[in-house]
Amino acid sequence: MPLAMMSVGEIRTVLECKGKSEMKKHLQNLGFTHGERIQVLNENPSGLIILVKGVKLALNRGVASMIYVE
Numbered sequence: 001m002p003l004a005m006m007s008v009g010e011i012r013t014v015l016e017c018k019g020k021s022e023m024k025k026h027l028q029n030l031g032f033t034h035g036e037r038i039q040v041l042n043e044n045p046s047g048l049i050i051l052v053k054g055v056k057l058a059l060n061r062g063v064a065s066m067i068y069v070e
Helices: 023-028
Strands: 011-017 037-046 048-051 056-058 067-069
Touching: 011 023
Parallel strands: none
Antiparallel strands: 011 037, 011 067, 037 048, 048 056
């Protein structure tokens, strides 16, 4: 399921990042690697606030839809 479909408070594990190789590498550098636990802290119509590796990140829904979680 895409990260963009997660609800606030939900914790899941990253499966993979999709998209062009540049974008995948950038997301992996931010901490979205296979097996990493992430949590949605907040959301609004344009995006999500994510906690990954103890760091809060803001992602728009387009980017969040490239990250798949289980």
